[in-house]
Amino acid sequence: MSLCAARRMDGIQRTLIRQIFDSAPPDAINLGLGQPDLPTPPRISLAGAGGIASGRTSYTSTAGDPALRAAIAARYAPFAAGAEDVVVTVGSQEAVFATMLTLLDPGDEVLVPDPGYPAYPIVARLVGAVPVAYRLRPERGFRIDPADVARALTARTRMVVVCSPSNPTGAVDRREDLDRLAVLLAERGIAWLSDEIYAGFAYDGPAPSISAFSPAGGIVISGLSKDLSMTGWRIGWAVGERALVSRIIAAHQYLVTCAPSVSQAAALAALSPDAEPERAAYLETFRRRRALMAEELSRIPGLRFDLPDGAFYFFVDASRFGSALPICRRVLERRKVVTIPGAAFGETCDGWIRISYAAPEEKIVRGIRAFGEELLSS
Numbered sequence: 562m563s564l565c566a567a568r569r570m571d572g573i574q575r576t577l578i579r580q581i582f583d584s585a586p587p588d589a590i591n592l593g594l595g596q597p598d599l600p601t602p603p604r605i606s607l608a609g610a611g612g613i614a615s616g617r618t619s620y621t622s623t624a625g626d627p628a629l630r631a632a633i634a635a636r637y638a639p640f641a642a643g644a645e646d647v648v649v650t651v652g653s654q655e656a657v658f659a660t661m662l663t664l665l666d667p668g669d670e671v672l673v674p675d676p677g678y679p680a681y682p683i684v685a686r687l688v689g690a691v692p693v694a695y696r697l698r699p700e701r702g703f704r705i706d707p708a709d710v711a712r713a714l715t716a717r718t719r720m721v722v723v724c725s726p727s728n729p730t731g732a733v734d735r736r737e738d739l740d741r742l743a744v745l746l747a748e749r750g751i752a753w754l755s756d757e758i759y760a761g762f763a764y765d766g767p768a769p770s771i772s773a774f775s776p777a778g779g780i781v782i783s784g785l786s787k788d789l790s791m792t793g794w795r796i797g798w799a800v801g802e803r804a805l806v807s808r809i810i811a812a813h814q815y816l817v818t819c820a821p822s823v824s825q826a827a828a829l830a831a832l833s834p835d836a837e838p839e840r841a842a843y844l845e846t847f848r849r850r851r852a853l854m855a856e857e858l859s860r861i862p863g864l865r866f867d868l869p870d871g872a873f874y875f876f877v878d879a880s881r882f883g884s885a886l887p888i889c890r891r892v893l894e895r896r897k898v899v900t901i902p903g904a905a906f907g908e909t910c911d912g913w914i915r916i917s918y919a920a921p922e923e924k925i926v927r928g929i930r931a932f933g934e935e936l937l938s939s
Contacts, residue, residue, distance in 0.1 A: 589893065609794070617823065617826055651817050676729055703876065726759040726869075726870065736773075743771050863879075898931050
């Protein structure tokens with residue numbers, strides 16, 4: 562007898578991003594990477610090692626180490642009043658899953674950005690909800706437009722996902738737009754989920770958060786994967802109203818029991834004031850890389866792009882050269898450079914390509930020049 566997967570898995574497969582990564586040769590220049598290429602700061606790694614040495618290898622409380630929860634809450638005051646408003650998760654993606662599982666019933670609609678992180682619609686489907694895309698338009702710099710969100714709302718809408726700074730565009734939403742969106746959702750009784758995993762990569766000051774305009778209307782998701790290069794440590798969190806977070810903690814318990822205790826020890830070091838110089842140095846490194854990539858991209862005739870306000874991606878309009886997927890495949894096959902087509906992030910960006918500057922400067926230069934040569938040779 563052969564076993565069959567549940568119907569909820571129909572059409573769910575590895576992301577296009579992962580398929581491209583898996584097909585890349587070992588010596589390819591990876592400008593598709595969604596994680597910083599820098600190492601975790603040694604002091605933070607030593608804190609994790611210290612957790613092992615001191616025997617902190619058992620379960621923590623389900624919601625996370627109390628000191629870590631308090632440190633996270635302090636970063637979100639006054640939206641978070643204390644440690645009880647925080648649950649520590651196994652990366653921010655588990656926080657997204659646990660939050661959707663807690664807030665959405667089968668058949669509920671959840672609005673997700675297009676272009677946007679490809680996990681949002683898949684997680685929505687896995688919990689039985691119905692993902693509905695709202696458009697992020699290039700003429701607005703891919704920033705959220707509350708009017709576009711309003712047009713996508715129906716009587717079945719229960720949640721709107723916001724991601725700022727954005728993956729894949731690097732856009733940072735404006736305060737006035739988030740304020741208008743918060744009012745719109747409060748009037749309709751619709752929750753928001755704000756994915757702020759790239760908040761540490763905002764180049765013009767702190768990125769505004771919808772939580773500043775809606776103190777009890779939703780959940781903030783974030784973690785340590787990006788700004789201190791801790792992707793493999795798998796530490797994320799969900800922050801929100803205490804009663805709601807307590808329900809997310811219950812879901813989290815049955816999903817993973819708790820986040821890794823050793824990683825939580827490292828996370829506490831990462832959130833201490835002593836880590837701020839390292840955080841600032843990482844940001845400056847990526848600011849330099851952003852300028853370098855902008856300079857190299859500007860040398861390619863026919864390519865259009867905006868300077869990203871946050872994250873570590875350029876989202877470039879290569880539509881003059883054709884559909885992005887065959888372009889990316891050709892660049893990988895002929896030039897050994899990994900880039901990610903817009904089709905990986907939604908249905909509205911066929912001619913767009915995400916290019917990451919999470920790479921050494923020498924590889925950025927070589928990779929973009931090879932990318933441009935392939936575009937102009939076709």
